[in-house]
Amino acid sequence: MADKHIDEISGVETTGHEWDGIRELNNPMPRWWVWTFYATILWALGYTILYPAWPLVSDATRGALGYSSRADLAADVEGARTATGGIVEKIANTSLDEILADQQLSQFATAGGAAAFRVNCTPCHGTGAAGGQGYPNLNDDEWLWGGDVNAIYQSIAHGIRDSVDPDTRVSEMPAFADMLKPEEVREVSSYVVSLTGTPRDPSLVEAGKQLFADNCISCHGEKAEGNRDMGAPNLGDAIWLKVRDEAEIAKQIQSPRHGVMPAWATRLGDATVKQLAVYVHSLGGGE
Amino acid sequence: MNLYTSPALGSNDQTVERIDAQPVHPPGASRQPLYEKRKKIFPKKAEGRFRRFKWIVMLITLGIYYLTPWIRWDRGPFAPDQAVLIDLANRRFYFFFIEIWPQEFFFVAGLLVMAGFGLFLLTSAVGRAWCGYACPQTVWVDLFLAVEGFIEGDRNARMKLDAAPWSFNKLSKRLTKHTTWIAIAVATGGAWIFYFADAPSLAFDFVTGQAAAIAYWTVAVLTATTYVLGGLMREQVCIYMCPWPRIQGAMLDESSLVVTYNDWRGEPRSRHAKKAAAAGQAIGDCVDCNACVAVCPMGIDIRDGQQLACITCALCIDACDGVMDKIGKPRGLIAYATLEEYESNMALATNGGTTVIEPSRIRNVDGTFIDQVRHFNWRVIFRPRTLLYFGVWSAVGLGLIFALLSRDRLEVNVLHDRNPQFVLESDGSIRNGYTIRLLNMIPEPRTIMVSMEGLPEATMKITGVTDVPGRLFAVNVEPDKTLALRVFVTLPKEAISAQTSDFRFIAEDRSSHEQDSYAAVFNTPGAKK
Numbered sequence: 001m002a003d004k005h006i007d008e009i010s011g012v013e014t015t016g017h018e019w020d021g022i023r024e025l026n027n028p029m030p031r032w033w034v035w036t037f038y039a040t041i042l043w044a045l046g047y048t049i050l051y052p053a054w055p056l057v058s059d060a061t062r063g064a065l066g067y068s069s070r071a072d073l074a075a076d077v078e079g080a081r082t083a084t085g086g087i088v089e090k091i092a093n094t095s096l097d098e099i100l101a102d103q104q105l106s107q108f109a110t111a112g113g114a115a116a117f118r119v120n121c122t123p124c125h126g127t128g129a130a131g132g133q134g135y136p137n138l139n140d141d142e143w144l145w146g147g148d149v150n151a152i153y154q155s156i157a158h159g160i161r162d163s164v165d166p167d168t169r170v171s172e173m174p175a176f177a178d179m180l181k182p183e184e185v186r187e188v189s190s191y192v193v194s195l196t197g198t199p200r201d202p203s204l205v206e207a208g209k210q211l212f213a214d215n216c217i218s219c220h221g222e223k224a225e226g227n228r229d230m231g232a233p234n235l236g237d238a239i240w241l242k243v244r245d246e247a248e249i250a251k252q253i254q255s256p257r258h259g260v261m262p263a264w265a266t267r268l269g270d271a272t273v274k275q276l277a278v279y280v281h282s283l284g285g286g287e
Numbered sequence: 288m289n290l291y292t293s294p295a296l297g298s299n300d301q302t303v304e305r306i307d308a309q310p311v312h313p314p315g316a317s318r319q320p321l322y323e324k325r326k327k328i329f330p331k332k333a334e335g336r337f338r339r340f341k342w343i344v345m346l347i348t349l350g351i352y353y354l355t356p357w358i359r360w361d362r363g364p365f366a367p368d369q370a371v372l373i374d375l376a377n378r379r380f381y382f383f384f385i386e387i388w389p390q391e392f393f394f395v396a397g398l399l400v401m402a403g404f405g406l407f408l409l410t411s412a413v414g415r416a417w418c419g420y421a422c423p424q425t426v427w428v429d430l431f432l433a434v435e436g437f438i439e440g441d442r443n444a445r446m447k448l449d450a451a452p453w454s455f456n457k458l459s460k461r462l463t464k465h466t467t468w469i470a471i472a473v474a475t476g477g478a479w480i481f482y483f484a485d486a487p488s489l490a491f492d493f494v495t496g497q498a499a500a501i502a503y504w505t506v507a508v509l510t511a512t513t514y515v516l517g518g519l520m521r522e523q524v525c526i527y528m529c530p531w532p533r534i535q536g537a538m539l540d541e542s543s544l545v546v547t548y549n550d551w552r553g554e555p556r557s558r559h560a561k562k563a564a565a566a567g568q569a570i571g572d573c574v575d576c577n578a579c580v581a582v583c584p585m586g587i588d589i590r591d592g593q594q595l596a597c598i599t600c601a602l603c604i605d606a607c608d609g610v611m612d613k614i615g616k617p618r619g620l621i622a623y624a625t626l627e628e629y630e631s632n633m634a635l636a637t638n639g640g641t642t643v644i645e646p647s648r649i650r651n652v653d654g655t656f657i658d659q660v661r662h663f664n665w666r667v668i669f670r671p672r673t674l675l676y677f678g679v680w681s682a683v684g685l686g687l688i689f690a691l692l693s694r695d696r697l698e699v700n701v702l703h704d705r706n707p708q709f710v711l712e713s714d715g716s717i718r719n720g721y722t723i724r725l726l727n728m729i730p731e732p733r734t735i736m737v738s739m740e741g742l743p744e745a746t747m748k749i750t751g752v753t754d755v756p757g758r759l760f761a762v763n764v765e766p767d768k769t770l771a772l773r774v775f776v777t778l779p780k781e782a783i784s785a786q787t788s789d790f791r792f793i794a795e796d797r798s799s800h801e802q803d804s805y806a807a808v809f810n811t812p813g814a815k816k
Contacts, residue, residue: 137710138719139710239713284718
C-alpha cells in the first residue's frame with residue numbers, strides 16, 4: 001500500500017490507488033469468500049490428481065480415475081450402436097423389397113446409406129451422386145445395369161468389371177477400329193447423333209444406320225435402346241454417360257473406354273451395401 | 288392512503304422498551320481487517336401491514352412455485368395433460384392453452400424483455416420492491432427465519448440460545464431447525480423437477496428410486512443451494528453475491544420511493560424524551576429504541592440513510608410505526624419517501640441547510656406538522672420515466688399477445704436440393720428435388736393437402752406417398768409432429784425455359800381452412816440465378 005488514506009465520506013480505508021481523483025475503497029472481503037477461494041484451489045489440485053493434467057516430456061499424467069476422452073468416445077460409439085436396437089442386423093436379415101416396404105427400415109437404411117455413400121462413393125459419383133463424364137449420374141432414370149433396388153444392390157456388391165469378384169458385372173464393347181474403316185465410323189457416329197440431334201453431315205446417316213444394324217444392334221438393340229443385361233447404354237435418350245459429340249462418339253467406337261467400379265460387399269459388409277442400395281434407389285430414379 | 292395517520296395519535300405516552308441492538312453492517316468502520324467473519328443477525332419478528340403484505344406475497348409466490356406443476360390441463364390424447372410443462376426431450380413447452388415449439392422461443396425472449404422492463408418500472412417507481420418482497424432469496428430467507436423463530440423463539444431467545452453452551456436443549460432445537468430447513472430445501476428442489484416431466488409419475492418414480500439420475504442430481508443441487516443460501520448465508524447473498532443491488536442503484540432517481548428514515552422529524556433523537564421535554568429541550572420523534580435495527584434482516588440501521596445493504600423490505604417501517612403508535616406520535620418516522628420529498632423537508636427543518644435539525648421549524652405549537660411539510664403522494668409514481676417504461680412493457684406485451692393470436696399452427700418449409708440442382712431424365716424432362724417439412728403444431732392428427740401454385744406444366748411425386756405424378760396430394764401428419772417429405776417436381780421437355788422458375792408449395796388443412804405456402808425455385812440447365 002502506497003499510503004494510508006481514510007475516505008472521508010465512508011470512513012473506510014482506501015487501497016491507496018487513485019484514478020483521476022477517485023480512490024478505491026478497501027472494504028474487507030467476507031471470510032466465507034476467502035474460504036471459497038481456497039476451496040477452489042484445493043479442488044483444482046484434486047482435479048489434477050484425479051484427471052489427466054500435468055504435461056510430461058512425451059505424455060501427460062494419466063489421472064487417478066483413469067479417465068480418457070478416447071474411452072469416452074468408444075463408449076459413446078458403443079452406446080450409439082446399442083441405441084439402434086439391432087436395426088442394422090434386421091436390415092442384414094431382410095430382403096431389399098421388404099426393407100423398402102417397411103417405413104422404419106427404409107428410413108434408417110436411407111440415412112445410413114447416405115452416410116456410407118459420402119465416405120465411399122463420392123470420389124467418383126460426387127457428393128450429390130450426380131456423377132460426371134464417364135461416371136453415371138445416380139439421380140436420373142437411366143440405368144446401365146438396371147434401376148430396381150436388387151439390380152442396384154448387385155452392382156454395388158459385386159462391382160462393374162471388378163478384377164477379383166467372380167460375380168462382377170462384365171461387358172466389353174469391341175474396338176471397331178480394326179473392323180470399320182474411318183469413314184464408316186464417321187457414318188455410324190452420324191447415325192447415333194441423329195437419334196437425338198442433328199449430325200454435322202446428314203447425308204451419312206443412311207449408311208450409318210445400315211452399319212449400326214450390322215454391327216451394333218446385338219448389344220445396343222434395334223432401336224439403339226440399349227440392353228441392361230450387357231450394360232449397354234440406351235443411345236436414343238437424352239442422357240449421355242460421356243459426351244454427345246460426334247468426334248467423341250467416333251473415338252468411343254474405335255477404341256472404347258470402360259468404367260470400372262470395385263465390388264463393395266467384401267469391404268463394407270452386406271448390411272451397409274443394402275443401405276447404399278436403398279439410398280441410391282431413393283434418389284429419384286429408382287424403379 | 289396517508290401513511291402518517293396513526294390510530295393512536297395523541298394517545299397516552301407509553302413506555303417503549305429499548306432494545307439493545309447495534310447495526311451489524313454499519314457504514315465504514317475505519318481500520319477494517321482484510322477479511323471479515325460473518326456477524327450473526329437475529330432479526331426480531333415484526334408486526335404490521337408490510338409484514339402482513341410480505342406474508343401474502345410469500346404465500347402467493349411459494350404457492351405458485353410449489354403447486355403449478357400439479358395443475359392438470361386436458362389437451363386430448365396426443366399431448367401431456369400438465370398445465371405447465373417444459374418437455375425438453377420432445378422440445379415442447381406447454382403453458383395452459385399455449386404450446387410453444389423451439390422456433391417460437393421468441394415468446395420466452397419476449398417475456399424476459401417484459402420481465403426486464405417490469406423490473407425497471409417497479410424499481411423506478413417503488414425502489415427495490417423486487418428485493419424486498421418477491422426475490423426468491425428474500426422469500427426463502429423469510430420462510431427460513433419464520434421456521435427459526437418458531438423453533439428457537441424470537442430475537443432475544445435466539446441470541447441467548449446462540450451464546451449458551453451446547454446442551455440437550457440447544458442440540459435438539461438446532462437439529463429440529465436444520466432438519467426443517469433441509470426438508471423445505473428438498474421440497475424446493477423437488478418442485479423444480481416437476482416442471483420438466485409429468486409431475487405425478489415423476490413423483491412416484493422419484494420416491495421409488497426409478498427416476499433418472501439427473502432428477503436426483505437436480506434435487507440434490509437445489510437442496511444444497513436453498514439450504515446454504517436461504518438458511519446459512521442469507522444477507523451475504525444480497526450484499527456480496529448479487530449484482531442486482533448495484534444495477535438497481537442506477538434505476539433509482541429523486542422521485543423513486545425508498546425506505547427512508549425521516550431525520551428531519553426524528554432528530555435530535557433522545558432516549559429520555561420526557562425528561563428532555565421537561566427540561567425544555569427541543570427533541571425529535573426518534574426515541575432511539577432501536578426497534579428498526581432489531582427487525583432488520585440485513586442487520587443495518589436505516590437511520591444511517593439509504594444504503595446498498597437495504598433491500599427495502601419495510602419491516603423497519605412496521606417496527607417504527609408500532610413504536611410511534613405507542614408513544615402517540617404520527618406514523619411515518621421511517622416511511623416510503625422520495626428523495627425529493629425528503630430533501631424538501633430537510634431543507635425546512637434545517638432552514639435550507641444553514642442550521643442543525645430544529646424540530647420547531649417543522650411543527651406547529653401543538654406538535655402537528657406545518658403545512659409546508661411534504662407528504663407522500665401517489666402521483667410521484669406517474670411520471671415520464673415510469674410511463675415510458677410502462678409503455679415499452681405494454682408494447683412488448685401487446686406484441687406478444689398479437690403474435691400469439693395470429694401465429695400459424697400449420698407451417699410448411701421447403702429446402703431445394705442443391706446437389707444436384709436439377710436432374711436430366713432420359714425423356715429430356717428436368718427434375719428438381721425438394722425436402723418439404725410439414726409442421727402440424729396442434730396435438731391432433733391432420734390430413735394436409737400439398738399442392739403447387741405456378742409452373743403449370745410441372746407435376747410432382749412424393750416419396751412414400753405416391754408414384755403417380757400429380758399436383759395435389761393428401762398427406763397424413765401425426766399430432767404435434769413434423770413430417771419431412773421428399774418431393775420430386777418434373778417439368779416436361781417442351782416446357783423448359785432457360786430461366787429459373789418461381790412457384791409455391793401450398794399446404795392446406797381443408798377442415799380448419801388453415802393454409803401456409805412457401806416460395807420455391809425450379810432450376811433448369813443454363814438457368815442463371
